[in-house]
Amino acid sequence: MSKSSGGDRWLNELGYKLGQTLGEGSYSKVRVATSAKYKGPLAIKVVDRRRAPPDFVHKFLPRELSILRAIRHPNIVRVFEFIEVCNGKLYIVMEAASTDLLQLVQQLGKLPCIPEARDIFLQVVSAVRYLHDRNLVHRDLKCENVLLTADGRRAKLTDFGFGRESRGYPDLSTTYCGSAAYASPEVLLGIPYDPKKYDVWSLGVVLYVMVTGCMPFDDSHIHSMPRRQKKGVFYPEGLPPLPEPCKSLIAQLLQFSPASRPGVGQVAKNSWLKGGTLNKEPSSK
Numbered sequence: 001m002s003k004s005s006g007g008d009r010w011l012n013e014l015g016y017k018l019g020q021t022l023g024e025g026s027y028s029k030v031r032v033a034t035s036a037k038y039k040g041p042l043a044i045k046v047v048d049r050r051r052a053p054p055d056f057v058h059k060f061l062p063r064e065l066s067i068l069r070a071i072r073h074p075n076i077v078r079v080f081e082f083i084e085v086c087n088g089k090l091y092i093v094m095e096a097a098s099t100d101l102l103q104l105v106q107q108l109g110k111l112p113c114i115p116e117a118r119d120i121f122l123q124v125v126s127a128v129r130y131l132h133d134r135n136l137v138h139r140d141l142k143c144e145n146v147l148l149t150a151d152g153r154r155a156k157l158t159d160f161g162f163g164r165e166s167r168g169y170p171d172l173s174t175t176y177c178g179s180a181a182y183a184s185p186e187v188l189l190g191i192p193y194d195p196k197k198y199d200v201w202s203l204g205v206v207l208y209v210m211v212t213g214c215m216p217f218d219d220s221h222i223h224s225m226p227r228r229q230k231k232g233v234f235y236p237e238g239l240p241p242l243p244e245p246c247k248s249l250i251a252q253l254l255q256f257s258p259a260s261r262p263g264v265g266q267v268a269k270n271s272w273l274k275g276g277t278l279n280k281e282p283s284s285k
């Protein structure tokens with residue numbers, strides 16, 4: 001039995017058919033969809049403004065929409081259309097991915113460092129570099145927000161719900177957002193922060209999660225996280241050894257002091273990360 005609301009009926013009239021739910025947030029639901037207009041599977045993020053608090057409706061949602069309208073990159077989810085209906089519902093029509101990075105890691109336990117984790121991470125870095133070059137920041141980088149295509153190889157960053165414009169240092173942010181497990185010490189401590197360096201920290205957490213299948217910092221006691229983050233990252237015992245350059249990259253990204261963390265442009269130049277592409281070139285002996 002379909003329980004389509006007024007808004008969903010409008011969507012049907014426009015030729016869209018909504019299917020199963022792919023993911024759910026506090027004020028939105030992402031559902032599979034099809035349409036005569038676009039080839040291939042679609043995903044529609046249904047946002048219900050009536051269920052959301054004023055901060056979300058007047059601050060975060062308008063930022064998310066204006067960022068989505070402004071960007072286009074092969075590693076960022078492609079949005080085709082925004083549909084507004086008068087009952088407060090908003091539909092964001094986008095390309096559908098087949099899974100997200102969290103689901104993939106949970107399915108496989110962890111990813112082989114080379115090539116899978118490195119390939120996916122390089123693509124996420126490329127998306128974040130694109131954003132930072134345009135003075136946009138994501139502020140909610142985490143495995144759930146990295147979508148993957150059916151072959152599991154193409155990564156697409158999504159969820160710009162905490163995105164904003166920022167030039168980075170000395171243009172500081174004071175909205176302490178994102179998920180604790182991916183949050184940098186300065187964000188957890190409530191210190192005005194450089195959001196670009198916050199993204200770099202979260203990238204470090206994403207890489208660690210991919211190659212170990214574990215979280216680097218347990219977030220069940222948030223107040224003690226900064227102290228543990230200061231000691232540096234540990235690896236679970238019994239884990240097969242990781243390549244030193246990979247561990248060294250994680251350590252750089254997870255530097256306690258934001259000023260010591262590299263910018264994403266520098267990260268993109270990391271020789272281990274670029275190894276996959278460089279190795280394809282013939283060696284000149």
Ligand SMILES: Nc1ncnc2c1ncn2[C@@H]1O[C@H](COP(=O)(O)OP(=O)(O)O)[C@@H](O)[C@H]1O
Binds near residue numbers: 022025100144145147
């Ligand atoms: N285009 C898409 N294709 C496939 N799954 C998606 C897509 N967009 C979102 N999802 C799934 O829905 C979840 C929630 O979407 P997201 O945009 O992150 O919303 P929220 O703001 O509620 O976190 C994602 O973590 C992912 O599992």
Ligand SMILES: [Mg+2]
Binds near residue numbers: 025145
């Ligand atoms: Mg999300």
